[in-house]
Amino acid sequence: MVDPTPFHRNIPEPALRRLPWYLAYVKLLKKQGESYVSSTQIAKKINVSPTQIAKDLSYVNISGKTRVGYEIDQLINVLEEFLGFRYVHKAVLFGVGSLGAALLADSGLEQYGLKILAGFDVKDAVVNTMINHIPVYHANEFVERNTKTIKAEIGVLTVPADIAQQTADFLIEGGIRGIWNFTPFRIRVPEGIVLQNTSIYAHLAVMFNRLKQLPE
Numbered sequence: 001m002v003d004p005t006p007f008h009r010n011i012p013e014p015a016l017r018r019l020p021w022y023l024a025y026v027k028l029l030k031k032q033g034e035s036y037v038s039s040t041q042i043a044k045k046i047n048v049s050p051t052q053i054a055k056d057l058s059y060v061n062i063s064g065k066t067r068v069g070y071e072i073d074q075l076i077n078v079l080e081e082f083l084g085f086r087y088v089h090k091a092v093l094f095g096v097g098s099l100g101a102a103l104l105a106d107s108g109l110e111q112y113g114l115k116i117l118a119g120f121d122v123k124d125a126v127v128n129t130m131i132n133h134i135p136v137y138h139a140n141e142f143v144e145r146n147t148k149t150i151k152a153e154i155g156v157l158t159v160p161a162d163i164a165q166q167t168a169d170f171l172i173e174g175g176i177r178g179i180w181n182f183t184p185f186r187i188r189v190p191e192g193i194v195l196q197n198t199s200i201y202a203h204l205a206v207m208f209n210r211l212k213q214l215p216e
């Protein structure tokens, strides 16, 4: 199915990464009963200049009103739409170990548009169990299940690093077009497949480095 959200506009990645921060903040303001927000107000909270915010928001289809700023409900709508959080992206997860099981248990992902429909593993202890109402099947069943019934386009990869590449190849064989790779292995994918690497450890290294630079 073609994603109906207007992703294709050429937004630079740093701007794209900042938009979820604005969204989280304006959602908080909505909860507090506010109706309008200015880029200066967002700037104060997020530590990004008002000019940058206005520029970032120029990529999404919204314009602010002089003096009052952006209408909060409208801003939430267009940001969620633009970021793809409104559209349900069907996913499967490979490797239901400690990280994989935690991701299956996290209902937050669905709020951000990622619906994991099944987990796959090879371990007897997890195969044919349910985690957070999500079934876990044997990895051997993946191609058939995905092509016939699940039809997921995203594969979340949480297997041991030494089988990351072969598992990624297998996911692609089963119809996966985007891989969210949590393993530390730099997997390769053919053209036409989206790869997103994510590591909490990389952020940890940045934090350690900044801590070292603090004055005694």
Ligand SMILES: NC(=O)c1ccc[n+]([C@@H]2O[C@H](COP(=O)([O-])OP(=O)(O)OC[C@H]3O[C@@H](n4cnc5c(N)ncnc54)[C@H](O)[C@@H]3O)[C@@H](O)[C@H]2O)c1
Binding pocket: 094, 095, 096, 097, 098, 099, 100, 120, 121, 122, 123, 139, 157, 158, 159, 160, 161, 163, 167, 181, 182, 183, 184, 198, 199, 200, 201
């Ligand atoms: N990106 C991050 O921030 C981050 C954080 C923690 C762990 N990790 C990485 O995530 C991966 C999983 O870590 P973990 O601690 O959950 O490990 P784990 O050993 O608890 O889980 C791995 C799971 O993969 C399963 N598995 C093995 N072969 C398989 C196959 N062929 N098909 C399907 N499943 C298979 C195992 O049975 C196991 O359940 C590792 O690569 C680890 O380095 C990344």
